[in-house]
Amino acid sequence: MTPDNTFEAVATAVAAHQHLPGALMPMLHAVQDAVGYIPADAVPTIAKALNLSTAEVHGVVTYYHHFRSAPAGRQVVQICRAESCQSMGGEQLWAHACVRLGLHGDHPGTTPDGAVTLEPVYCLGLCASSPAMVVDDKLHARMNIQKFDRLVAQAGSAA
């Protein structure tokens, strides 16, 4: 996205949600859906539209795990680390993903080449088919290491 496009996307998201009661969350979702993250310079625009301080908006963006303040990698991989998935090898899957992507398990983030962002999630509601994960909005259950390699390689982003 170019800076101009980003500016426009933010303005559109703001205008579309400004009238809602408790508009901030829907607005932030709309910005993130359009831009991929909440750009720092969108914060004052949002604050102004809702008559809030930038600190308040910043506080909300950073409070919620779902909102990003920086762009993600070209592929986003979320692995469930909650109990049900743990009981079926979810932690081994997580460890494998970290090794394969060359990321640190405690603060994974994005691979240096910008290919993949790895994130933990705490339950996808697929607990009867654990372990589970998400690759770019697509759900995968009954995961194992071979399946992981296939999915990540498929997208051409093997580390």
Next chain:
Amino acid sequence: MIIYVPCDSASLAVGADEVALAVQAEADRRGLAIELRRNSSRGLFWLEPLVEVVTPAGRIAFGPVAVEDVASLFDADWSSSHPLHLGRPEDMPFLQKQERLTFARMGITRPLSLADYEAFEGFAGLRKALQVSPAEVVQQVLDSGLRGRGGAAFPAGIKWKTVAAVQATNNQAAQKYIVCNADEGDSGTYSDRMTMEGDPFMLIEGMAIAAVATGATQGYVYIRSEYPHAVATMRRAIELATAAGFLGDKLLGSAHSFHLHVRMAAGSYVCGEETAMLESLEGKRGIVRAKPPLPALSGLFGKPTVINNVITLASVPIILARGAAFYRNYGVGRSHGTLPIQLAGNIKHGGLVEKAFGVTLRELMFDFGGGSASGRPIKAVQVGGPLGAYVPESQWDIPLDYEAYAAVGAVVGHGGIVVHDDRANMARLARYAMEFCAIESCGKCTPCRIGSTRGVEVIDRIRDGENRPQQVALLRDLCDTMVHGSLCAMGGMTPFPVLSALNHYPQDFGLPV
């Protein structure tokens, strides 16, 4: 020929869309006219994708179907000669032994078909509610004995009565809200997700009944961002229900209006706590509010608000349609009706079991669940989500009942059951419980904010064998402070999994048995 392929997330996650495409392609290749229907899931997740074909003998199931199986299914003419043939779903023991009231339509209907919904008793409850007075509706819910399914098990009727009783004497109280808590953050739970994705009109109907009963005209469904399919299905279902007159101005031509909206959460566990959820809905950080005031009196935007879990609200239509006594007669003690129990984790037959209260864990894990998925002995079961206790084998025969569980320091919660086999290390799981609390704490009160981080450190020292007896005493003391000093159940219940692990599995902490 009519062929059903589910569209529930848990089916999609194991390839249901690909199977549906393959079924259509194979039929086209053979020049066979088929009607492909996307139903909800019956909740037998180890068999998903579970494909059904309509025959003169009823619907016949096959599963789990992979894309590679599709050609051979056509070759076998979808007959019992195919190895994936399962017979009629309703004859399968896993379903036969259930008592499905709220999940009666699950897997049978198409989620967004109003016609399917109405063909199976849909909107009968709302129509009844509109025939009697609002006070009578509240009385029915009171008499049914329905208690909140979100965790705290508070009687739904009392909450509704409180909101209904607030008179619109001034502008302050004129607006009332119904808020559905669809945050379902507990590991091992998915019945809210299944309801929203699989039978969304049932939740809409329950919320409309709540609105009629209390005089609320606006409603919100607060859905976690981890459930994008549920968000999409609910949004579409609301549009369809509004167009058909089940929502909006003058519900079914009555004097009641009710407008429903979906709001997406953003990945914070504590936002499932009702007051944190209200803060989030108002556009703030989801930090717990002190009570009082009760949300029933001063809730969303300071107005009287009913807050109920998805399953609580979804249980209301059948109560109205069939009467309070019908529902109340299910269950044991003061736990009335049925609970959708969610079998998860290391379990062979993971899936949704709706049963009247009173069923035991042993029945659930072995008669329904078929034992562990790994085939190894089951060691521990966490019931009621990440804040629920680990239940050891000595307690597997206790009837599922809010009071009976509370008596042994366990909780029923939202009915999630996560099974662990003998490879589970309970000290590691106890540490995880503290760590989860540290990650998700809203930070408002010290016992939870600081205590959870200290808890992780103390458990690490116990596991490393540093001054073990002193550290164990310290951990117990810390848990005591969290239980008694926390503002909400996040800090107040994290000690449940921690202490149950410590008490029932001391060997995993390096302690004598």
